[in-house]
Amino acid sequence: MVRFKNRYFLCEIISDDSRFQQCLDERAVHNTVKNVIARMHGDFGLACCSIAFSVKYLNAYTGIVLLCCRKDFHRLLWSSLPFITYLESRNQRYPCSFNTLHVGATIRTCQKFLIHYNSNQLLALLRNCTSEADRQAIQESVQSCMFVEEEQFHSKDEESDDSMQMA
């Protein structure tokens, strides 16, 4: 018995709308991606991709989502992601675009990549920040960024999000 192989897409949702953060939820992302697959690859493509398709993780503050699908059909999903131009939530359309950061075979590699990516983003913030309080907060959260056990990771991740908002 062989396990089913999946592919995990770590994507960043880019938008310039300020209300976008509040309406970002798993359901909206799920529907948007399914719609765009149906538009690009028709019924056959949607049927292929919807095996084990799910939104595994979503961070509304940083706009990061983790999508999962079967390895055999991940090309179909990946080739339709660039064609997303808006996210529909509560009957409102918000213009946005998906940027794939990483495609991994396990959630663990995606998590590692995301920590690395977020700490890089924090360093970029540190370079541009102006006030001393911000600088302190960012420095602390950079130091707390590391790959640790699951439970601890979640709390620390939240912390870094807060500081990103502050800055």
Added chain:
Amino acid sequence: MAGFVDLNIPHSLEKESLRKLVEAAAHLGYSTVAINYVIDYEEKKKEVVKPISSSELFTSLPMVQGKSKPIKILSRLTLVVSDPSHCNILRATSTNIKFYDIFAVFPKNGKLFHVACTTLDVDLVCINVTEKLPFYIKRPSVNVAIDRGIYFELVYVPAIKDSTMRRYTISNALSLMQICRGKNIVLSSAAEKPLQMRGPYDVANLGWLFGLSESNAKAAVSTNGRAVLLHGEARKTACGVVHTVKKPRTPDEDDSTPATKRPKWHCDE
């Protein structure tokens, strides 16, 4: 691994929107972008303007995502030609033309496509993606172009914007791929808004829809773009034999006033 290249950022007169586009490109991970100036002869006789310099646009260049280098901004001139006489401008040593790094042509008919592939001194040949290809792409001209190191450009933003454009883009791309077998292709954006731009890995994967293999698609956003830049550079430097470097500014300014005095001091000593 070479850095990612986007050779088509349309020039607009508002600096703010141009700045936003370049910042978006840096955020997505492109390490080189080229600002595109289009000259269309059918509209009216336009003057070749001097390209905007990167220092005019930014006080400090945005950092490339994932690297600690600032983004590199180049300039590119695209001629939309429907008559062979339009290409004379490339040979003319007019004042502003030498400031451009890359030259591209957008041939409107099959005859000009052949001319562009075989004789014109350009780096890029643009393929029309917004309507049905008005001519058949012939294998001999494409083969000559590949031998000369000329690349074909496909633009992907029309495909993102509209469904009918997407059909034309994919069918035109596939018909080109049948002839050139995935070689010498450059994928670029031509995005008017920052949200239309896509990350380099996504663009490479779009190549899969256009009939490119995985390695060719990745080359289309990275190494092929670099090859175009080098081809453009080779024209300036007479095939890489002569290389002229601008003198740094500070000694220049120092030299300008006491140029007459300095030799005297030497004499005194």
